[in-house]
Amino acid sequence: MSVYKAINAVQTALAKTGITKDRTNNQGAGYKFRGIDDVYNSIAPLLAEHGLCILPRVLSRHCDERQSKAGGALFYITVEVEFDFVCAEDGSKHTVKTFGEAMDSGDKGTNKAMSAAYKYAAFQAFSIPTESDNDADSNTHEVYSNKPSMDQKTLADFLAAIESCTTADALKATYFEAIKSAGDDQEASKKLIAAKDKQKGKV
Incomplete structure (x- = not known):
């Protein structure tokens, strides 16, 4: 061949x-x-x-x-x-x-x-020799995230729900739902994580 x-x-x-x-x-x-x-x-x-x-x-x-x-x-x-x-x-x-x-x-x-x-x-x-790692395209586009930010009322409701959890399973389920709803909202995620960690020591 x-x-x-x-x-x-x-x-x-x-x-x-x-x-x-x-x-x-x-x-x-x-x-x-x-x-x-x-x-x-x-x-x-x-x-x-x-x-x-x-x-x-x-x-x-x-x-x-x-x-x-x-x-x-x-x-x-x-x-x-x-x-x-x-x-x-x-x-x-x-x-x-x-x-x-x-x-x-x-x-x-x-x-x-x-x-x-x-x-x-x-x-x-x-197997063409190159100078370094694989390159990207010549154009760079910034993509808008289609995940909405979490509004303050929803965030407050989730924080209250996390604080009211009395078992580890309930805390896990509530936190999972909350962090999923937060999407790309980094500030909301930080507050949810802090609330979860704080409540973790109580259940």
Whole structure:
């Protein structure tokens, strides 16, 4: 099966240079990353030289709509993709499956997710040397939490319920319900934890 010889030939060539993180994310922390263009530019000539084709096949796609902190819509896309690495010499192939994730405020989410899947399929199949850990996308989105904060009356009711517990089982059940209702409200969670710990010594 010549496909493995072709993959190894591409690996050998990439082992000498790798693909470094030359791009900078200008949002958020400003980290370095490797874009899909860097991958294409590095491996495309080698694929042609060694008679290796990479053919994608999307197995599934999932889309969740979220809200940004600015109030706009964000589309969170996940794709499951198989890539057939096919040798042009004898038609032998090896299939690699990866997942791609991306978030976008417009119509580019699926494109970005496909690019991510391809990029990491290439990095893993060819063992391409990199400078450090796997990178994220070039764009950073801040997602608004859809879990509401706990209002003061509800918090007061839960605190009173915790303080009135007379058994460990009742305390555990009441606290679990309370902390679940608090969601992402960190301040409410701290007060509930403190009340639970205080009552724990009394039951």
